[in-house]
Amino acid sequence: MPKLYWEDFKAGQVVDYGPRLVTAEEIKEFAAAFDPQPMHLDEEAARATMSGGLCASGWHTCSIMMRMIVDGFIFNSSSMGSPGVDEVRWLAPVRPGDHLTVRASVLETRSSNSRPDRGFAKFCFDMFNAAGIRVMTLTTPLIIGRREHGNVQR
């Protein structure tokens, strides 16, 4: 697969990644480390919460999405990272047994005015479960090296 540079990303492109199975074990393991609230930590305790059963921490969902897009295209690109995230919305619970897919959409691209070796691409990442329910949406700008500058940094 040829390496992807900023020039390869165009507004309107849409690519799907996954599916990725989510297990109860990893939901509980992530929660124990980073988000030890009852709905993420224990089936029994989760049933007594608003979520009505075990569900993944929103940060776990973000992290799973990151892994899917790193495997999907970031690792094979001249990505130079991201300054942050413009918006995250957790729309529906992520449950044990869910098979998640991510739809990556390029919203817009622009070259850098100050740094000729790079450009920006704004992405929307929508995550769906196997029932087609959108569980998360996230918008983020990526900084990507330009081909003509032979940038190979990650």
Added chain:
Amino acid sequence: MPKLYWEDFKAGQVVDYGPRLVTAEEIKEFAAAFDPQPMHLDEEAARATMSGGLCASGWHTCSIMMRMIVDGFIFNSSSMGSPGVDEVRWLAPVRPGDHLTVRASVLETRSSNSRPDRGFAKFCFDMFNAAGIRVMTLTTPLIIGRREHGNVQR
């Protein structure tokens, strides 16, 4: 410590949590699971990247922040979760050996028009290292149960 309800959060409140040590081992462990890019995965490979050395995945930094605020106040509150995050900015690298603190600021609060048992509080969470450099800032609305409705759900 008395449990915190929506009424206990007021615009202008500022509370600090931490410090929390970050180790190279956990940076690499998180990266192996969720963000296997060279600057998060291996000291030697990281030196050849833009980051100039091992640094935590931005999602790891978010997750550490979450753990610090769950321990800090969310677990002891009538939190009903969050619809998402309005903005994340990763401002400086998080390095092995960093001692991180989180400053939680209440930006605004409002009661829910449709649900009398809850209200909203918008927080800004700023994360600093021991040198006082702000490594991340994040803005998010939390949904919090109101005291007078005796809401004890999490």
